[in-house]
Amino acid sequence: MSGHHQTPALLLFGVFVAITLAITTWVSRDRHGSAEEFYAGGRLFSPMENGFAIAGDYMSAASFLGVTGLIALFGYDGILYVVGFLVAWLVVLFFVAELVRNCGRFTLADVVAARMSERRVRIAVGSSSVTVSVLYLVAQMVGAGSLVALLFGGTSTAARAWTVVVVGALMVIYVALGGMRATTWIQIVKAVLLLGGTVALTVALLLRFHGDVDALLRTAAERSGHGDAFLAPGLKYGGDWTARIDFVSLGLALLLGTAGLPHILSRFYTVPTARAARRSVVWSVGLIGGFYLMTIVLGFGAAAVVGPDAVRASNEAGNTAVPLLAQRLGGGADTTGGTVLFAMVAAIAFATILAVVAGITLAASAAVAHDLYPSLRRRSGKARSEVAVARAAAVGIGVLAIALGLLVRDLNVAFLVGLAFAVSASANLPVLMYTLFWRGFTARGAAWAVYGGLVPALALVLLSPVVSGSPGSLFPAVDFQYFPLQNPGLVSIPLGFLAGWLGTVTSPEAPDEAKYAETEVRSLTGAGAV
Numbered sequence: 001m002s003g004h005h006q007t008p009a010l011l012l013f014g015v016f017v018a019i020t021l022a023i024t025t026w027v028s029r030d031r032h033g034s035a036e037e038f039y040a041g042g043r044l045f046s047p048m049e050n051g052f053a054i055a056g057d058y059m060s061a062a063s064f065l066g067v068t069g070l071i072a073l074f075g076y077d078g079i080l081y082v083v084g085f086l087v088a089w090l091v092v093l094f095f096v097a098e099l100v101r102n103c104g105r106f107t108l109a110d111v112v113a114a115r116m117s118e119r120r121v122r123i124a125v126g127s128s129s130v131t132v133s134v135l136y137l138v139a140q141m142v143g144a145g146s147l148v149a150l151l152f153g154g155t156s157t158a159a160r161a162w163t164v165v166v167v168g169a170l171m172v173i174y175v176a177l178g179g180m181r182a183t184t185w186i187q188i189v190k191a192v193l194l195l196g197g198t199v200a201l202t203v204a205l206l207l208r209f210h211g212d213v214d215a216l217l218r219t220a221a222e223r224s225g226h227g228d229a230f231l232a233p234g235l236k237y238g239g240d241w242t243a244r245i246d247f248v249s250l251g252l253a254l255l256l257g258t259a260g261l262p263h264i265l266s267r268f269y270t271v272p273t274a275r276a277a278r279r280s281v282v283w284s285v286g287l288i289g290g291f292y293l294m295t296i297v298l299g300f301g302a303a304a305v306v307g308p309d310a311v312r313a314s315n316e317a318g319n320t321a322v323p324l325l326a327q328r329l330g331g332g333a334d335t336t337g338g339t340v341l342f343a344m345v346a347a348i349a350f351a352t353i354l355a356v357v358a359g360i361t362l363a364a365s366a367a368v369a370h371d372l373y374p375s376l377r378r379r380s381g382k383a384r385s386e387v388a389v390a391r392a393a394a395v396g397i398g399v400l401a402i403a404l405g406l407l408v409r410d411l412n413v414a415f416l417v418g419l420a421f422a423v424s425a426s427a428n429l430p431v432l433m434y435t436l437f438w439r440g441f442t443a444r445g446a447a448w449a450v451y452g453g454l455v456p457a458l459a460l461v462l463l464s465p466v467v468s469g470s471p472g473s474l475f476p477a478v479d480f481q482y483f484p485l486q487n488p489g490l491v492s493i494p495l496g497f498l499a500g501w502l503g504t505v506t507s508p509e510a511p512d513e514a515k516y517a518e519t520e521v522r523s524l525t526g527a528g529a530v
Helices: 003-028 035-043 047-058 061-103 108-113 119-151 157-208 213-224 227-231 241-260 262-270 274-305 308-314 321-329 336-376 386-407 413-437 443-462 489-505 513-525
Strands: none
Touching (some): 003 157, 003 336, 035 262, 047 157, 061 108, 061 119, 061 241, 061 413, 119 386, 157 213, 157 262, 262 274, 262 336, 274 308, 308 321, 321 336, 413 443, 443 489
């Protein structure tokens, strides 16, 4: 974009940042500094408010930028992400939301500690939560960099780098000053903006094709260069058996990963009752479902109006498909309408990224302060308050996410989130399911379930085509690719469940039957829940 066309987008960026910083400042003046206030916002949010906040947490840059980009480039195969992201909420609704709210206090490790309060278990689950959160954060950083690079001409490496740094700094400010209450209101504002912008863009697209969805799809297929194959399975995950197995692996990770995401689980602690947690999920499913249906339309719309070649020319991974679509629908890059619509979409996407990174950072800092710090610190010496440790952890996590975001800036955002989902489903989901539903589960089984999924998932990613051995890898000049799949979920998820079972059956200690009975009653009835 030319210099005078950059001004509206930058102005809208600044307005949103100013509003969110004002919310953070306002909330930070009315807090008493307790852990419950910092991690759970005092548990004062209604189901509708929490449902909007969950939707704001979940509708990330992966959804708005990455998924639409994949659909624009690969057609039908890109829809897999939409299906996986949405269907995963059924697992959350029926197996996780109410039980987690009843058993836990602030973090995933609290749920496990309700049955086995051993130090090694908290360390394992806390470490896994931080790892998943950082992977998810990196995806948001990449989305922010791609967006602002487009604003400054599409090839500005310096702009992308500075954007990642600024996003990291803002997320630290949001979390350190405002905690969960500020983060929740930022997510609510962002969810309203994102849904409103998506509806407006979808309506404008459909009006361009006079409401004829069939004409939209046919035009997308023609401009894709693949013809009818663009509307059929197999363009990205077809061909050889490796690609097909990778398709299954990705689908499994997306389906099961949501139930283990720390920043999603932590949202269930912000409502006063388990019933409110369940109703929050119903609200969020409705909002998220409508949003994902519109992303499908926008993805094919980008292919039809912008064209895959133009999308790739702007960003090889497709992360800028929606902003380019908005620009074309408004009349083009050199028109007032195109500039305004582009600026609106870019600002909404930027708001999306800021809100999501705040929620993820809060969940990661809670895992450090509430789970890792008390378990790892020496008993001698003066202990720092938990909230102070959480704020310091937010800074450290922000620095790490910035560094990794700069490293992987050329990968697709939705693809990066798929890796985070795979690690979540491999390490967090097995220990959560076993804790809630297996009477004989032990502390050794819990630790083994986490490490048995976490370590293979990370190792397989390092040995996959994502890191080396292919032109699109992080390090294309070297080759230590020994694992053929891009997503490790098909292997690492079963390994996590297997390790948890093996650790339990070989455990020297007997399971605490009384503790399980207490946890079961608490999870199902809410008796004794915080």
